[in-house]
Amino acid sequence: MPPQQSVQEQIAADLRHKIMAGEYEPGDKLPSESRLTSQYGTARNTVRAAYLLLLQEGLVESRQGHSYSVRVYQPLDWWPGTFEHQASRRDTVEAGADAWAADVKAQGHEPRQEVDVSIVVPPPRVAAELKTPDGELVVVRRRRRFVDGALVQLADSYYPLEVANGTPIMTPGDVVIPGGLMAAAGHRQRRYVDDIISRMATRAEQVLMGLGAVTPMIEHLRVGYNVANQPVRVIITTAPGDKLRIRQEFTDPDVTE
Amino acid sequence: MPPQQSVQEQIAADLRHKIMAGEYEPGDKLPSESRLTSQYGTARNTVRAAYLLLLQEGLVESRQGHSYSVRVYQPLDWWPGTFEHQASRRDTVEAGADAWAADVKAQGHEPRQEVDVSIVVPPPRVAAELKTPDGELVVVRRRRRFVDGALVQLADSYYPLEVANGTPIMTPGDVVIPGGLMAAAGHRQRRYVDDIISRMATRAEQVLMGLGAVTPMIEHLRVGYNVANQPVRVIITTAPGDKLRIRQEFTDPDVTE
DNA sequence: AAGTGGTCTAGACCACTAA
């Protein structure tokens, strides 16, 4: 015999099954707590516990005053852009627009960016990657990226002071520099090292981005090195998991067919 | 005036602050529900609601019979392995061992793999990527990867029947073929397209991998194309976000210094 | 046996949304 299932798990399993079977489609409203309470003859809190399980699986969402509904996944694709890749996609990118905005438009949505620049104490991880001496500050260029009016991605670029000082990197606002900020600053990058992790949203992110409590985030960290193999930039890109899909493409340079 | 904070948020904020300040370190036990109940003079359920918020942020973990404790993050690094990259790391990989096992050993842990092969109806996404005709089956090679005895990663490779039939791909068990299974099957891959997403664990994954209810997963999907640009393999790699960090490295082939 | 968290009840009042 299978282990005895709790009532909340039973209710959750029933709803899960109906959602998977397509009885409720993405975006559809689900039964109210009071309906399920009388339907199953339990206390309301037990029904709430069942819905909580589905919330935690990301299957369902809730907002005060609204019904529970089946969660919709419509991630936007994001290409971090490698050397080769940028080259192959360059012609699809409108002159003067940055790659991210062009990608969003190509997917039929309206991009907008807010950018500010400040000088800060680097977070520990950034200091370690940039080999920043203790107590030394760095320049951070914070981009808040909106799609159709909603904040969906944060992209913070950190530069050592000596790299950024007196260059267009220090210019606030959504400036567009053909060839890129690093090139304009005279720092050609030769190597990238990327980290990609999945983690839950922090409280601060929930508030800033208006997220439900149970939101997984995807975080992409890139360290760029110049031709002398010194770190010149750290970019941390963060977005809710249901809003962003990282895509990349590799072609073997040794195989010409 | 800031919006009125609820009691559960107050308690959660207090605990969060103490954790961030280092008063409780990763792995440390946290106050019991009954202690906090009397300390704050609230009902036990309110304290539980506070801890639930921290669980949902991934800050805290709980197990029946144990105290709540501060969650420990110790992700293992995983290199998906590109053409160039594999070449540059090849010498660090012991002869005969697969790249994943070697990477785990290099990080000071004990790898183990269970592999089985079966013929199945492909999931919709896989069928779409492999351009499998309706009703046609595919071969799936399922790898369950353990580190120090704990299941931490699933890696399922899907092959069209005509690619896998009569090749070592069909061999069950943790076989090691120098040069790789695809090469042995006579299918040189020229191009990869990768997708990386973050999502919550499904119920099935929670059970299979023994996860807490609030676990973000990271999923890496790679489609491999042969020299004729036809899809020959889809690999789906899945792991809990706190157990796996995807790493990759790119070097600009055009810059020779 | 004592202490921990997990499940469940049966209420109450509040905040927000839609009819």
Next chain:
DNA sequence: TAGTGGTCTAGACCACTTT
């Protein structure tokens, strides 16, 4: 205003772990 989910109370019993 009626209906929705969000917060909260004050209990009870159960499952699991440690002493």
